Amino acid sequence: MRERLLSLGSALLGLTAVVLVILLMGASGSTRGAGAAADAMVPVAARPSGAPAGMTGVAPPSRPGGTPVRTTPPVRTGSPPQSRGPKPFVQGFATGTRKPRAPVASPTAKLTLPVGQDGCDHNYAGPNACVPLTFPRGVRDTCAWLREHGYPPLKVVGRDTHRLDRDADGLAC
Amino acid sequence: MTSGPTRRWERATRRILVLTLLITAAMPSSAAFADANLLVNGDLEVVDDGFPVCWEKSGWGTNDVTWALTTNAHSGGNAMSITVANRVDGDRKAMMLESPSCAPNVTPGHQYDLSVWYQTTTPDTVMTMFRHDVANGWQYWTDLASLEVAGSYTKKTVRTPPVPPGTDQITWGVTIYGAGTLLTDDYAMVDATQPTPGTQCSAGDACTKGVWQVMPFDAPARAMHAVVLHNGNVLLIAGSGNDTDLFAAGTFKTALYQPYSGTFVEVPTPADLFCAGHVQLSDGKVLVMGGNKDYPSVDGTVGYKGLRDSYVYDPATNSYTRVNDMNAGHWYPSATILGNGDVLSLGGLGEDSSGTVATEYYKASENRWLALWEANQTWRFWGLYPSMILMQDGRLFYSGSHVFGNGLPGTGASIYDYATGSVTDVPGLQSKDERDQSASLLLPPAQDQRVMTLGGGNIETNPDANRYTDIIDLKQVDPTYVAGPLLPQGTMTGGVPQTGAQGKMYVSAVILPDGKVFETGGGLHNRADPVYEASMFDPATNTFTPGMATDPMPRTYHSSAFLLPDGRVMAFGDNPGNGTFATHVSIYSPPYLFQGGRPQIRTLSSASWAYGSTQTITVSAPVTRAMLIRPAAVTHSSDPNQRSIELPMSVSGSTVGLNVTSNPNLAPPGWYMLFVLGANGVPSVAKWVNLS
Numbered sequence: 034m035r036e037r038l039l040s041l042g043s044a045l046l047g048l049t050a051v052v053l054v055i056l057l058m059g060a061s062g063s064t065r066g067a068g069a070a071a072d073a074m075v076p077v078a079a080r081p082s083g084a085p086a087g088m089t090g091v092a093p094p095s096r097p098g099g100t101p102v103r104t105t106p107p108v109r110t111g112s113p114p115q116s117r118g119p120k121p122f123v124q125g126f127a128t129g130t131r132k133p134r135a136p137v138a139s140p141t142a143k144l145t146l147p148v149g150q151d152g153c154d155h156n157y158a159g160p161n162a163c164v165p166l167t168f169p170r171g172v173r174d175t176c177a178w179l180r181e182h183g184y185p186p187l188k189v190v191g192r193d194t195h196r197l198d199r200d201a202d203g204l205a206c
Numbered sequence: 207m208t209s210g211p212t213r214r215w216e217r218a219t220r221r222i223l224v225l226t227l228l229i230t231a232a233m234p235s236s237a238a239f240a241d242a243n244l245l246v247n248g249d250l251e252v253v254d255d256g257f258p259v260c261w262e263k264s265g266w267g268t269n270d271v272t273w274a275l276t277t278n279a280h281s282g283g284n285a286m287s288i289t290v291a292n293r294v295d296g297d298r299k300a301m302m303l304e305s306p307s308c309a310p311n312v313t314p315g316h317q318y319d320l321s322v323w324y325q326t327t328t329p330d331t332v333m334t335m336f337r338h339d340v341a342n343g344w345q346y347w348t349d350l351a352s353l354e355v356a357g358s359y360t361k362k363t364v365r366t367p368p369v370p371p372g373t374d375q376i377t378w379g380v381t382i383y384g385a386g387t388l389l390t391d392d393y394a395m396v397d398a399t400q401p402t403p404g405t406q407c408s409a410g411d412a413c414t415k416g417v418w419q420v421m422p423f424d425a426p427a428r429a430m431h432a433v434v435l436h437n438g439n440v441l442l443i444a445g446s447g448n449d450t451d452l453f454a455a456g457t458f459k460t461a462l463y464q465p466y467s468g469t470f471v472e473v474p475t476p477a478d479l480f481c482a483g484h485v486q487l488s489d490g491k492v493l494v495m496g497g498n499k500d501y502p503s504v505d506g507t508v509g510y511k512g513l514r515d516s517y518v519y520d521p522a523t524n525s526y527t528r529v530n531d532m533n534a535g536h537w538y539p540s541a542t543i544l545g546n547g548d549v550l551s552l553g554g555l556g557e558d559s560s561g562t563v564a565t566e567y568y569k570a571s572e573n574r575w576l577a578l579w580e581a582n583q584t585w586r587f588w589g590l591y592p593s594m595i596l597m598q599d600g601r602l603f604y605s606g607s608h609v610f611g612n613g614l615p616g617t618g619a620s621i622y623d624y625a626t627g628s629v630t631d632v633p634g635l636q637s638k639d640e641r642d643q644s645a646s647l648l649l650p651p652a653q654d655q656r657v658m659t660l661g662g663g664n665i666e667t668n669p670d671a672n673r674y675t676d677i678i679d680l681k682q683v684d685p686t687y688v689a690g691p692l693l694p695q696g697t698m699t700g701g702v703p704q705t706g707a708q709g710k711m712y713v714s715a716v717i718l719p720d721g722k723v724f725e726t727g728g729g730l731h732n733r734a735d736p737v738y739e740a741s742m743f744d745p746a747t748n749t750f751t752p753g754m755a756t757d758p759m760p761r762t763y764h765s766s767a768f769l770l771p772d773g774r775v776m777a778f779g780d781n782p783g784n785g786t787f788a789t790h791v792s793i794y795s796p797p798y799l800f801q802g803g804r805p806q807i808r809t810l811s812s813a814s815w816a817y818g819s820t821q822t823i824t825v826s827a828p829v830t831r832a833m834l835i836r837p838a839a840v841t842h843s844s845d846p847n848q849r850s851i852e853l854p855m856s857v858s859g860s861t862v863g864l865n866v867t868s869n870p871n872l873a874p875p876g877w878y879m880l881f882v883l884g885a886n887g888v889p890s891v892a893k894w895v896n897l898s
Contacts, residue, residue, distance in 0.1 A: 059379065077790060085600070097653060114215060115817060116821060117329060118329055118352070118816055118817060118818040118868065119329040119330050119331065119384075119818035119868040120329075120330050120333070120350040120383070121545070121817065121818070121868050121869040121870060121871070122297075122332050122349060122352075122381070122867075122868045122869055123598070123599050123600075123869055123871065124265070124346070124598060124681070125267075125295075125296075125599075125601065126597075126598065126655060126681045126682070126683075127537050127597070127599070127601075127621060127680050127681070127682065127683070127684075128683065129682075129683040129684030129685075130684070131630050131631070131632075131684055132630070133628035133629055133630045134620070134628075134629045134630065135614065136584070136586060136627065137563075137582075137586050139584040139585055140563060140585055142744055143556070143558065143560035143561075144560050144562075144563060145560055145561075146509070146555070146559070146560060146561050146562035146585050147509075148502060148506060148507065148508065148509040148559075149509070149666070150479050150555065150590065150611070150670070151502075151509075151512060151610060151665070151734070152610060152611075152665025152666060152732045153502075153512065153783075154506075155502045155503075155506030156506050156511075158504065159785060160450075160451070160785050161448060161449050161450060161451075161785030161786075161787075162783060162784055162785040163732075163733055163736070163783040163785070164783070165665070165731070165732050165733070165783060166430055166665070166666055166668070166732075167666060167667055167668040168668065169668050169669075169670070169730075169731045169735070170668075170669060170670070170732070182734055182782065182783060183782070183784040183786070184782055184783070184784045184785075185784065185785060188506055189299050189505060190505060191505055191506040191507075198583065
């Protein structure tokens, strides 16, 4: 009995929902105007395109006005099916309003850069070794750091910028 | 002409029908049949206000459009017609309404077969999807498949990729972006989720962490450049290998590694290609540009000098052939292949060690570098190994990832348009002067147009390398980097755990065929202090899974890692400041290789693929995804051309149609590794296909 009542209640609830939605849809239809019946057989004019919808780049949904209607089957071109593949489909992404950087004039001189582009202090030379331009923060004993990291003997070939040649024999550490 | 009462009755009938559809669609999925059409009014028969209920007109751009309902239907009395004329740009499409009652509900991780009956006079069409993110609202998801020209009703069915986390609804439709008429009817959407087999792993830790193997041989060269060739071999280029004695002796090396036999073949090397740039051309040959003209002078007053030389390596002959010189020397140049198969190269040091500002353009059809005046010049200095990533519209994204020292002036990242010469900064990159030898990659799939930059340091100021990651969505109107999750931490030499803000430079990030990114290797300081850490990044959730197996070998300066065609990852190189060079090769087997049988690509209708086509394969087991992954051309842990392109599938049993993007900027022409991913999450071994 309880199940039957529940079942009846569910049915009534469903019926109420149906009636409510029908009423709501009817209201909606009235608002849109009953004249725009689907079978009105009115030709559709070509609509000028809209703006790029804020250029969201996400193929923004356009909701142009006008009266879309049923029409006769579209006129075919009569030409045979095209054999080419599709053109590249490119989205309109990342086309905001940020200003580009100012152009750079044609150079009149070469662009000189610091020598230590590789992060190595070339005042010191060992077989392919690279003494860092700057030792890691917290390194107090630079010679100990070089030893711990397996560096080979190093010659001082320029300025002893890291003061590794304490006894001035031309060799680091 | 119909009478008033009859029309009212028809409208009332239609509304009841729509209501029934809505209620059906809202029913719990457990009550629905697996093949139930999840769409409301997919047959377009219910019309209100002159347009199918639950559908809307959409599109943008400069074009003339005519919308109509037509009785030339596949079934019933209605089909939708869109005619585009005088198109300058933009597109038009009829989409399902982005509303709770009309847009079909979906379950994250599920896949759906979308089908539509259509006729079209133009091939310039594509099925497009949007998704509703519960946190961020409606947004573009992806494009699925082009529709061939058809003069009679033809059905197209495409399976979605797995629905991303956080998605509760999708909408979709067919876009027309060329002059012509498109008719569509009888849309359907059914849940096509493959049952996930239970785990079958009995490999212990390897089940979740994967496992590394250090190969029992060394590479015969101090290589810091690697290119995966379409014959499955790996080209390892060393030149002088950062060894002044070898340079003085004129000993320049290249080795061809043959993974299936574990053997090496020496390749005569015509110049010091140490620190050159390289990229694969559309025919599978490798274009190499620049390199090392000279090391710094003994007295330390003059720095490295760059070569103007350029060569093409041919896998068929295993040899280099010289092409014309570039306009200037380039030590550490970028190399990015464009959608038309040409190559742009920027930055580096010139023949006199000055900064090279020439934009170099390689015209593939003429096998030559253009003269300075033939290429569009910006006269900008892009630094060394600037990471230039091709965007879907043909522009380049400079990610801010580079080698040596500070980032470029400004925000440190920008969008560069070769056609116009414009450079527009994008904001948000954290600590842009400490992204020296960070990693950057176009996250998979390429269609998502998101770039991630990981870690980095600064060889001049030598701070602890950082843990930053930054992610930028290049689909946004004004893309901005957003901070991503911090890099997981690992251990230093002796097992000492990293602490605080300690991260990594020289990081490698490798796209895997399951859609994830394997992050491995790196060090804490300039050419010192390796960090033993590896993690798995999931682009779908923007999260790292830390604690993956770590390469037993240090991988700092002059190291890289890349994907092999069998789904494993190879790592090589390490050149610490003490001047030594590790020539060990390590190979990583990801966890997916321990989860059960691998699906096989049994047949391939063709190995030559066209853009916008549908290619047919047969497979040995149910598959959930298919993708093209561009073979690596990597140095200094950076490969700006690395990308994985989703291939939406049209599935009919073991026969699978693979729908190829129509946009070459998403997948520049060339050879690719085709993978399919089994329902058990295990990828196939790759088949090679050439896209052109």
